[in-house]
Amino acid sequence: MPRPSEFDPLALLLAGHKQTRQQLGVLGSANGAQAITWFDHTASQQREILESGVFPALIESMAGSDAVCLKGMTRGLTEQSHVLAHQWPAIRQALQTPGQNSEATQRWIQDYLTYLQCADEDLLPMAQRLLDDAALQDIEARYTQAFAQS
Secondary structure (H helix, E strand, O other), X not given: OOOOOXXXXXXXXXXXXXXXXXXXHHOOOOOHHHHHHHHHOHHHHHHHHHXXXXXXXXXXXXXXXXXXXXXXXXXXXXXXXXXXXXXXXXHHHHHHOOOOOOHHHHHHHHHHHHHHHHHHHHHHHHHHHHOOHHHHHHHHHHHHHHHHOO
């Protein structure tokens, strides 16, 4: 049965992650201010949608030992997201200080790329296969609410 909406929040998250990768590439460059704004707002909203919408819906869609494995994967990604968010203020400050594009910044960028890769290659494709219309509509509502406020 087709979904009542043509809005595909999982495809939008994947597209947003592609844009996040591009923004990671310009951090510390002349276009860095725009990238900083992206990470202050859009990227954090995307992580929140994954953690509060996609991950719980995925776990609910699974049963038994598969759910236990999935809980471990989502917990690991959530922890990685929280580390990235916790480190962001220091990275942001370093990026706004000329000559401070440090090793810590490069490590943060690499960690963020690893986070995106896991979400995009493992969890979002699984969500596309397993989530039912009600779960997708809930994620759509979260997406709409998050970005309507922006």
